[in-house]
Amino acid sequence: MITKSEQIKQTLNQTRERRKSQTCKTYELKFDKSHMSTKKQHFFKMLFIEAKWLYNDILSTDDIFSFDDKAKVTHNLDKNKQPVEHKLTSLSSQMKQSLVNRTKDSVKALSKSKIKSNKVGRLKFKSSVNSIPLKQFGNTYKVVDNNYIKLQGLNKQFKIHGLGQIPSESEFANATLVKRFDDYFLYVTVYQKKENRVLSGEVGLDFGIKNSITTSDGDVYNYDFKETKSIKKAQKSLSHKKKGSQNRYKQKDIIAKCHGKLNNIKKDAKNKFVSKLKDKKLIAVQDEQIAKWHSDRRFSRKVQHDIMGGIISDLKKLSQTTIIDKFEPTTKKCYVCGNITNITLKDRIFKCQCGFEMDRDKKSAIYILLKGKQISAGRRNLMPVEDLSSFSDCSAIADKTFPVKQEATICQSNLTGKQKPRALASGSSL
Numbered sequence: 001m002i003t004k005s006e007q008i009k010q011t012l013n014q015t016r017e018r019r020k021s022q023t024c025k026t027y028e029l030k031f032d033k034s035h036m037s038t039k040k041q042h043f044f045k046m047l048f049i050e051a052k053w054l055y056n057d058i059l060s061t062d063d064i065f066s067f068d069d070k071a072k073v074t075h076n077l078d079k080n081k082q083p084v085e086h087k088l089t090s091l092s093s094q095m096k097q098s099l100v101n102r103t104k105d106s107v108k109a110l111s112k113s114k115i116k117s118n119k120v121g122r123l124k125f126k127s128s129v130n131s132i133p134l135k136q137f138g139n140t141y142k143v144v145d146n147n148y149i150k151l152q153g154l155n156k157q158f159k160i161h162g163l164g165q166i167p168s169e170s171e172f173a174n175a176t177l178v179k180r181f182d183d184y185f186l187y188v189t190v191y192q193k194k195e196n197r198v199l200s201g202e203v204g205l206d207f208g209i210k211n212s213i214t215t216s217d218g219d220v221y222n223y224d225f226k227e228t229k230s231i232k233k234a235q236k237s238l239s240h241k242k243k244g245s246q247n248r249y250k251q252k253d254i255i256a257k258c259h260g261k262l263n264n265i266k267k268d269a270k271n272k273f274v275s276k277l278k279d280k281k282l283i284a285v286q287d288e289q290i291a292k293w294h295s296d297r298r299f300s301r302k303v304q305h306d307i308m309g310g311i312i313s314d315l316k317k318l319s320q321t322t323i324i325d326k327f328e329p330t331t332k333k334c335y336v337c338g339n340i341t342n343i344t345l346k347d348r349i350f351k352c353q354c355g356f357e358m359d360r361d362k363k364s365a366i367y368i369l370l371k372g373k374q375i376s377a378g379r380r381n382l383m384p385v386e387d388l389s390s391f392s393d394c395s396a397i398a399d400k401t402f403p404v405k406q407e408a409t410i411c412q413s414n415l416t417g418k419q420k421p422r423a424l425a426s427g428s429s430l
């Protein structure tokens with residue numbers, strides 16, 4: 001006879017084994033609101049309102065970790081700070097449990113961060129909760145067919161878009177119910193068999209101000225999504241609406257929707273760029289100082305509308321991506337001779353003492369690629385300055401006919417007293 005706990009252990013082990021040959025993917029599915037009955041709409045509305053009540057009630061208790069996740073009533077304060085009781089009727093017990101656990105996890109994460117002596121705030125009361133975790137596929141949510149799913153708590157089918165894109169042999173795991181503006185989404189995590197992709201080619205990427213992205217092959221991508229006219233118009237109209245009025249709320253919704261549309265366009269551009277690189281054997285990027293750009297007034301507006309941050313974080317998730325340290329002087333340093341040349345934002349062409357000339361962004365991208373190759377070759381610590389050139393067999397710079405090593409030695413001996421220690425110092429960090 002096998003006991004129940006042993007049985008659970010066994011299935012857990014089996015799952016772990018299976019996961020080794022699988023990859024994890026998340027799909028965004030959108031609920032069809034056009035045919036949704038009022039009952040279903042009310043159900044959705046109440047789910048998120050109750051989630052808010054529950055969340056705020058958890059925060060108001062003295063000891064969060066002893067909060068009863070089977071609570072059927074929440075205790076909140078109304079507009080006038082008077083205590084009120086709310087009945088939870090739509091949230092299922094498993095939804096409540098995962099909401100409570102999620103809040104506990106946030107508190108734990110905060111205290112962990114505090115131990116590391118980071119500045120830590122407190123969790124704040126919320127005016128809305130926009131996501132509800134759905135654990136255990138088959139209990140909290142069920143897939144009926146290619147168009148319909150069921151949610152725990154209401155014995156009805158919901159029409160949903162996007163189920164067709166999930167391959168039939170996928171294994172469903174957790175999901176999250178999300179409310180965004182006026183729409184409802186289900187983010188489903190599924191496990192699929194790993195496909196064996198053949199990786200080939202190498203690329204270095206330079207992220208810049210003038211051109212958003214320049215590749216080591218010399219391709220230039222410009223992503224600059226400015227606020228559309230409709231957003232500006234909507235924002236202007238908001239300033240004429242009376243504070244606290246219903247119209248102001250409505251206007252805020254309109255603005256949020258406009259931003260949502262713009263975000264979708266950005267996301268699409270980002271995904272397209274990243275998927276183009278997925279088959280590369282090596283992707284080298286520099287850990288850009290986007291935070292620094294934000295603080296610099298000259299750039300902040302442009303960077304804000306850009307998608308570079310998203311692209312970098314997506315690339316970081318790929319195993320073939322090599323990150324170059326952000327202090328590496330990829331713009332100033334010549335990869336032929338290792339010499340440092342100060343270059344202003346206006347200069348579009350990089351000119352080195354050694355005679356080497358190239359478009360500044362492409363040069364940086366190639367530098368980043370060479371450095372990435374060096375790092376992935378595991379030769380981080382023993383490189384003298386000019387040895388980046390030993391990696392310059394890449395096709396991107398093959399057309400440059402430079403007497404590489406020779407030039408390098410000339411450059412070194414030509415260094416003035418002021419430049420020498422700097423060049424050497426950065427060289428030793430290679």
Ligand SMILES: [Zn+2]
Binds near residue numbers: 335337
């Ligand atoms: Zn040079």
